[in-house]
Amino acid sequence: MSVSSNSENWVRFARDRDTGIETIRAHFEGHAYDPHWHDTYAVGVTEQGVQRFHVGRVRHESVPGRAMLLEPGQVHDGLGPAPGGFTYRLLYLDPHWLRAELARLFEQVPAHFELSFAATLCDDRRVTRAIGEAFEALQDGEMRMLRQTAVDRLLARLTDHARWRTAPERLPMAAPAAHRAREYLHAHLAEDIGLDHLAAAAGVDRFRLSRAFKAAFGVPPHAYLVQLRLVRARRLLAAGGSPAEVAAAVGFADQSHLGRWFRRAYAMTPAYYRRRTKLPD
Numbered sequence: 001m002s003v004s005s006n007s008e009n010w011v012r013f014a015r016d017r018d019t020g021i022e023t024i025r026a027h028f029e030g031h032a033y034d035p036h037w038h039d040t041y042a043v044g045v046t047e048q049g050v051q052r053f054h055v056g057r058v059r060h061e062s063v064p065g066r067a068m069l070l071e072p073g074q075v076h077d078g079l080g081p082a083p084g085g086f087t088y089r090l091l092y093l094d095p096h097w098l099r100a101e102l103a104r105l106f107e108q109v110p111a112h113f114e115l116s117f118a119a120t121l122c123d124d125r126r127v128t129r130a131i132g133e134a135f136e137a138l139q140d141g142e143m144r145m146l147r148q149t150a151v152d153r154l155l156a157r158l159t160d161h162a163r164w165r166t167a168p169e170r171l172p173m174a175a176p177a178a179h180r181a182r183e184y185l186h187a188h189l190a191e192d193i194g195l196d197h198l199a200a201a202a203g204v205d206r207f208r209l210s211r212a213f214k215a216a217f218g219v220p221p222h223a224y225l226v227q228l229r230l231v232r233a234r235r236l237l238a239a240g241g242s243p244a245e246v247a248a249a250v251g252f253a254d255q256s257h258l259g260r261w262f263r264r265a266y267a268m269t270p271a272y273y274r275r276r277t278k279l280p281d
Helices: 095-105 125-139 144-159 176-187 195-202 206-217 221-238 243-250 255-266 270-277
Strands: 003-006 009-015 022-028 030-036 041-049 051-055 058-062 067-070 076-080 086-093 114-117 162-165
Touching: 009 125, 009 270, 022 030, 022 125, 030 221, 030 255, 041 125, 051 067, 058 067, 067 125, 086 095, 086 125, 095 114, 095 144, 125 144, 176 195, 176 206, 176 221, 195 206, 195 221, 206 221, 221 243, 221 255, 221 270, 243 255, 243 270, 255 270
Parallel strands: none
Antiparallel strands: 003 009, 009 022, 022 086, 030 076, 041 067, 041 086, 051 058, 051 076, 114 162
């Protein structure tokens, strides 16, 4: 299996063809990731060292055996503050796939819901063991029945630490202008949008917009737009698009511009990600 590395840091990445679950095992010393977010759930475990990260303004530290449970859209970063860095393994679960699987497996799942974790960190050994078993089965390409069994066991353990909430509750109670601006960014993500233009579309001045947007979504508008482009880029790369084509499609100046932001957020190059995710024709 190929590894993306930089000095003492390394990343090993794979994607399961049946479920679309992406798995990553990585090691970092010092700075690991800039603040970013995913459109997937991320569940993982720290294997070695101290893994420090912020979710919004709250600082967390994960140590060996501790599970990390992140929801889509949660802004987080990564840092190895102690000598020797940290090593971890993580699974990315698509929300649409997860919703369908939970509804199929568990009768008690409400008809209209979104999964929410009770806490970001979890010391339940059953959860960490289930994450580890599912990770190994998926990244090692075990036979299909074994992979399915491991994933089902993981979903069962995650529900022990989950709560159900209706979809409208996901949106924070913030200024309507921030939500109008976010909708505009989603509709025009490939365009070179100025802050004045965005503020006009949201119906406020640029200073009020910047404050309201960060209060609502944890990052300023320009950082949100970059992450929005990166999320779209991941999907296009996984579908087989070349880095140059994808860079143009999502609004980056060129392939190297995409590559710089992609490495800062995910610690791997777009080309490496594409090789590990592209399905055969």
